[in-house]
Amino acid sequence: MPTHETVNWGFIGAGGLATGTTAKSLHNSKNATLYAAAARDKNRAQALSPKVAYDSYEKLIQDPQVDAVYISLNNDAHLPWIIKSLDAGKHVLCEKPMVMNAGDTITAYAHAQDKGLSLVEAVWSLWHPRTQRLQELVSSNAIGSPTNYLGTFTFDGVAQGNYRLDPAKGGGALYDVGIYPLHALVALLSEATNYTVTLAHDEKIGEQVDMTMKAQFNFNNTDCKGSGAIVASFAMHPSQRFVLKGTEGEITLPGDQAFTSHNQVSELTITSEGNTSTETFAAVDPYQLMFENMSDQISGNGGWLPNPWQSVQVAKIVDQTFKLAQASAELP
Numbered sequence: 001m002p003t004h005e006t007v008n009w010g011f012i013g014a015g016g017l018a019t020g021t022t023a024k025s026l027h028n029s030k031n032a033t034l035y036a037a038a039a040r041d042k043n044r045a046q047a048l049s050p051k052v053a054y055d056s057y058e059k060l061i062q063d064p065q066v067d068a069v070y071i072s073l074n075n076d077a078h079l080p081w082i083i084k085s086l087d088a089g090k091h092v093l094c095e096k097p098m099v100m101n102a103g104d105t106i107t108a109y110a111h112a113q114d115k116g117l118s119l120v121e122a123v124w125s126l127w128h129p130r131t132q133r134l135q136e137l138v139s140s141n142a143i144g145s146p147t148n149y150l151g152t153f154t155f156d157g158v159a160q161g162n163y164r165l166d167p168a169k170g171g172g173a174l175y176d177v178g179i180y181p182l183h184a185l186v187a188l189l190s191e192a193t194n195y196t197v198t199l200a201h202d203e204k205i206g207e208q209v210d211m212t213m214k215a216q217f218n219f220n221n222t223d224c225k226g227s228g229a230i231v232a233s234f235a236m237h238p239s240q241r242f243v244l245k246g247t248e249g250e251i252t253l254p255g256d257q258a259f260t261s262h263n264q265v266s267e268l269t270i271t272s273e274g275n276t277s278t279e280t281f282a283a284v285d286p287y288q289l290m291f292e293n294m295s296d297q298i299s300g301n302g303g304w305l306p307n308p309w310q311s312v313q314v315a316k317i318v319d320q321t322f323k324l325a326q327a328s329a330e331l332p
């Protein structure tokens, strides 16, 4: 538990997300301080306005004043810096996708448990009050048992040179945006749910990563049985869709920010027993809620965090999707 008044955070990496969004969210958090930031170029770390800037991630994790680190590096660098940070005694919040496969996800959580530290995947949409309401509605059987799911997250235009187009750096649409619709569903169904990917199609469109990934899967547990589909793309008109049908109704997240509602009013529409109603949610910054909840948890003041099994479950679906897409591509 930290000895200072608020939790001291260290940012590992000062890329687009940290610079454009998350540093500001942390500065706005009531129980957290952006104590340190590290980037290969110290000036970029300094630009996040921390108390201390470093030109090396290693120096940051060795700073005894840092309680928790937030990792926003390219995806392949997440696992090594999670392990090093845990070994240095820091709690870890790591950007999505936390690591590249289910085996490494299990390894990372086991390491955190061994060290008695928190490790959390920063799927920011999960902290949005609309997402939490969705969970309340589904668990109270407001639409009966889930039977069909459609989740899409597409946009157009990744700049050449960005790590998202580099397979060695964990690029590709499934890792980048496909995990949002997967996390949204997995959070709604029980840990015991079994997912089987039945179809996966990967379009590379002249690149070395999946520019578009389409997947279909079945899900079942003792309470429900159904099927789902996701589409993730770097090469389609920007849009996000969430539709969950159940035996007695349907929930949709209207608008184009099903997974990225940020500082804007959002809505949820539910049809249940033939009646349709819309709930409205005030504008919030879910990144700020994420930092505040994790800081509360570190300080022993409660704080809601997603369960590690959700990340393992999503990583297993991702593994199956890549495997099936590759097998389909090899068919004559």
Ligand SMILES: NC(=O)c1ccc[n+]([C@@H]2O[C@H](COP(=O)([O-])OP(=O)(O)OC[C@H]3O[C@@H](n4cnc5c(N)ncnc54)[C@H](OP(=O)(O)O)[C@@H]3O)[C@@H](O)[C@H]2O)c1
Binding pocket: 012, 013, 014, 015, 016, 017, 018, 038, 039, 040, 041, 044, 072, 073, 074, 075, 077, 095, 096, 097, 122, 123, 124, 162, 163, 176
């Ligand atoms: N939750 C969200 O809304 C959201 C949105 C966007 C991205 N993300 C996630 O955040 C992470 C970073 O995304 P981003 O958009 O911020 O990426 P970005 O702008 O390309 O920044 C990449 C980061 O990786 C670091 N890096 C370390 N070694 C590198 C190398 N050899 N080549 C290139 N970069 C290197 C850079 O560190 P230095 O600062 O030290 O140079 C920089 O901090 C990814 O995991 C992504 O999935 C999440």
